Amino acid sequence: MLPAFSAAAFVFRSRPAFDGLPHVVDTVSVFLDSSVDLSLFNACKTGSVRLLDRIWNSSQVFVDGSPDPGTKWTLRRFLRTDKHYQQYLFTKCLEYAVPRQDLDVIKWLSSKFQGFTVTFEVVARACKAGSMDILRFFYKNDSRFLEERGEIGRGHPTEWGGLSMSAAVLSHRSDIVWWLHGHIPDADYNWGTALNSALMRGNIILVEWMEAQGVRSEVTRVALRSIVASGRLDVLQWLERRGQLPSAIRLLGMAAEKGHLDIVQWMINHSLESHAEDQHRIRVVGLADLSIRAAAANEISVVGHVSRSIHVAATNGHLEVAKYLRQFVVERFDDEPPVLFPVERTKIKDHIRRPGFGKVTGMAMVLAVKNDFLDVVKWLIEEYGDDPSMNIFEHSGFSTVVDTAAEHGQFDVLKYFHELQIAGETRLYCTKNAMDKAAANGHLDIVHWLHDIYMEGCSTAAMDEAAGNGHLDVVKWLHRHRAEGCTQAAMDKAAMYGHLDVVQWLHANRSEGCTTRAMDEAAMTGRLDMVKWLHANRSEGCTQFAMDEAAIHGHLDVVKWLHSNRTEGCSVRAMSEASENGHLKVVQWLYANRSEGCTSNTMDYAATFGHFEMVLFLHYQCHLDCQSILALEAQLRDHPGMSAWMLEHYPALNDAIMEE
Known part of the structure; x- marks a missing residue:
């Protein structure tokens, strides 16, 4: 017998009527002891x-x-x-x-x-x-x-x-x-x-x-x-001396991404020098044509890796590295390639001038804006802005770099873009996405500024997403100053993410209302206070999705409340997928209190994902069997103890594996 709870023993010591009845103290202790x-x-x-x-x-x-x-x-x-x-x-x-x-x-x-x-x-x-x-x-x-x-x-x-x-x-x-x-x-x-x-x-x-x-x-x-990411040039040089560093130039992008200028410079020089030595050895044995082709291929390969690395360096804020790489490519355009044969000079330069060599795309600008690298943004415009073969201000047909700056709250970048527009840069413009995304992310200062400066406006997505993300100040401002309004998605999303203050404000000040998704998805995300409020104040109700998803995500308190207060119930998904996700308490409760049951392959999924305790419950209490060879194979790899249990209780699985 376990020792009595101290609290129970203390209480009964002050109750003389229970003297000589220790089993009462023990029984109360067992009742109280959930541990x-x-x-x-x-x-x-x-x-x-x-x-x-x-x-x-x-x-x-x-x-x-x-x-x-x-x-x-x-x-x-x-x-x-x-x-x-x-x-x-x-x-x-x-x-x-x-x-x-x-x-x-x-x-x-x-x-x-x-x-x-x-x-x-x-x-x-x-x-x-x-x-x-x-x-x-x-x-x-x-x-x-x-x-x-x-x-x-x-x-x-x-x-x-x-x-x-x-x-x-x-x-x-x-x-x-x-x-x-x-x-x-x-x-x-x-x-x-x-x-x-x-x-x-x-x-x-x-x-x-x-x-x-x-x-x-x-x-x-x-x-x-x-090694490259950690900036260990000494280790790279040690490997190179031992002949264990093949094609170092292929790692140039990683060095550029991490901003290791010393490694970037060493990789480029090492690649050019090593290939020059190879070219000399080929010429010595009299294979001039092969020497020419090798030099051309190497020059193209190096410039190609350098070109791609400009983008990586710039978008990670390493402007010094990006400038160095860009200058290297520019020199390859303007200077004669280090090849002794005129015909090959022409071939190399023609190849290097293909679209993409030494250039970046609009995505480079987008990532620089997103990460608030204003110095990189200015350099990209200075370096590539006048190139007629590319438009660094647009990376898709649906969004622009101005939209991106607004979305991510980069006000300094946004103002810089506006200055360029005033100066006559016609490729800089925004769409409704600018205000929509700024509102969604709670950047009220930018929403206000866009409202004053631009004519594009926004869509109902602005208030919908602001509500879903809990930005009540933005929702209120849009309500007062814009006419687009919102849809039912505003309250639905706010409910899903537990923003009760937003839901209550929308309920009191807007007429769009919500759908059954509001309670369904609030239940899915475990927002019991939201579920209760919607139940008491709205008439849309919910569907079986509510209890199903609450169970699947392990929210037992929500499952119990829905069971007691709503009539929609659940489907077999509740117990089946809760088992798959390892929510044992939920599955035990559903088994004891609901009649829907689960699917015949529930045990298979529980076993596949390694939920041994769930497997024990389904086997001994629900009398389900495991029929999946895949489940056994997964446990043979990850949980030998569980796989041994499965083989002991389902020997047919072993026979099936042997047959395969």
Whole structure:
């Protein structure tokens, strides 16, 4: 029997009539104690060992086989009786506790789940967290080492190896790398990934140490991109000296995106120099024609990469890099390419002059405006504004850069564009999208300014979207100063996103009203206060969509309220898709209180998405079967404990896999 709640014991101490009746205190304690129905995983999140103990002790009745006949279905039934569920819980709880370095919870889990496996993923998370204390604890409790000391039947099989070495490297914990290698040298580490991780962190000493241990691995593109992104020119040069940096120019875009001018310059020069050397070697052996073609192809390739990188540098605000790249291309237009044969000079220059080389599109301007890079905006106009072959002010037939500035609240950019318009730039104009989007994003100052300066106006989308995003000040201003009004979508969207003040204002001041979508989507997003207000003040009501979506998204309080106060009910979608999303409390309630049930493949989807506790409920309480091979295959990969349970209870699945 669990100890009585302190509050219950205190209350009954002041009631002499209950002296000598301890079962009353115990019964009241059980009634009040909802903590024991918390899943062990959720209890782990609290970090409370006392709570974990209470849940664990409450499951003893199922071990003894003597639960009360009226006991409701509970996960505690399996906490100490189902080995597959125990492995699943042990792993899932460790995966949560280890990154938080909650050693008290980890020790508690170890003491209660003796014999269960500490997985590769758990060890890797300890390495990633940089927790030597946790790693030492796992090592001390590794059943393999305990057995060597004669302590049979204790500890945990521990999966050393895999990505744990790489995780330590990525966390800048070389000490953990040495410790792993020194204490568990025979583990099957993924050394290739570890070496690439060391390169990504710029740890050349560690790379050289790994190579001294016999590690050999190709440098991956992911590693190269990370090296460039972090600005490690020294590592790139180290790789180049070793002949491990093929086609560095292909990474130019990443260097430009991150603003690493030194790497950009080095990549371009390195590419030109290396190809010049190749060209010389080809000429030496007498292959002049091949030399010409190689030079032409290289020149075109370099300029092509540089051209694309101008856009990337500019749209990320790296103006110095963009200017350097642009100047490089301009020089390639005006100067003679470094080729010894006149016929090839003409071919190269003709190719470089194709549309797109050395240029940007309207999207570059849009992104610069969106990110408020006014200096980049001015440079783009200065550099490309007079080019008759392109229009940097328009990127689609529906929106302009002026619209974009208004949408994102970039008032300085907007005013700059207006100055250009006054000066005669006819390609700068706005559409209704400008005020619509500014209103939607709550930029009232810009809405007001557009109203005063431009004639394009707005559409009903302005008030609709402003309402949906909760910008009541904008809604009120549009109501007073514009005639476009709104549609029912205004209240529908405001209800969906929980903006009760907006809904109430629209209800009192506008006549458009709403549709059933208002309550439906408020229920979907869990806005119970909104659902109640609409129920009390509007007549549109809702549809089955309301309870279905509330259930699917896990809003049990909304589901219960709709059940008690509305008549629309739900469909089989409610229980089926709530199961798919792992909302166990919702599914339990629907099963006990609604008659719609679920579809026959509900278990398959719950299993496919790894909801073991849902699978247990559907199997034991709803008597559903798992029929999907895909579900089993997903768990074989992600949740071995769950897949073992499925094979034990549905052996036909294994037969089906063997047949395939």
